[in-house]
Amino acid sequence: MNTHDFPRAPLGFLPTPIIELTALSKHLSGPRLLMKRDDQTGLAFGGNKTRKLEFLIGEAIQQGCDTVVTGGAAQSNHCRQTAAAAVKYGLECHLALGGEPQADYQGNLLLDDLLNAKIHWEGNLRKGEGMFLLMEKLKTEGKKPYFIPYGGSNPTGSLGYVEAVRELRDQLEEQQISLTHSVFASSSGGTHAGLLVGARIYKQLYRTIGIGIDKRAPGEDPFDEHIRNIANQTLINLKQNPDLTPEDVILYNDYMGEGYGIVGDPEREAIRLLAGLEGIFLDPVYTGRAMAGMIDLIRKGVFSKDDTVLFWHTGGGPALFAYAEEVLLV
């Protein structure tokens, strides 16, 4: 079996381009740097969730659901893209968002509202903990809700990134690029799991490196284990051997600073470098942090001059507006 055997609801503008980050590479005296522009996937300002949602919404439609339920932080990119995908396929969208009702709608929250998402505020729970109650409530109201976990990270969503590896493989072959490393933000694990499974299935030899964004909550399973579980279940769904080992999950957890969504100097530097050298906007929570991690790894000499390192720009741009003050701090 491969990804084409699963229901899929088209949403993305694919394939996304690969660009050279020549000025950044020169500035850092680093390896050849490439960027895969998954911020340009085309659904409601783009981002990595487009690829996952093609398979999640495909499954929702196949199951005859009329509503989707998901959740996340108030500035969740995943929620914004889910709301847009729901609009496109005529589904009602309910979001369990962390925080209190806000007076000022900015960034992703503004877009959620424009997309007619029904917002349920969850106080200090920001990982969509309220989704389960919401599912039950909607069922009692006669709706047929489809459950999308935090970040869209489950074996169905991760198929999007298995397929992304096939897309990347074709581009690398066409453009005669020999990649040594692929680097990206890893937060709820679905992107990481899909990239690992894709590399396994399509026999890609480069190293797949996640930069951890978010600490695990007390009681949650360790993040590398969580990623491996999603990945192995994805392999099972694809009728492959679930043989990914702990060593296969490469995760740098040193870049979480003061915590999730707290913008520090490394994120500010990364955002300004990419804007000033390449004309590219990163986001303050995910890609800014992952890029800061990659820059640090370059400075520490983890990559050699002969390496070719590809950074997945996984989107998140709309959050920049909600974090303006933190990003502007000098």
Ligand SMILES: Cc1ncc(COP(=O)(O)O)c(C=O)c1O
């Ligand atoms: C912009 C952006 N990049 C990266 C990620 C991390 O992807 P994943 O949750 O699949 O680990 C997210 C997750 O919400 C995101 O919004």
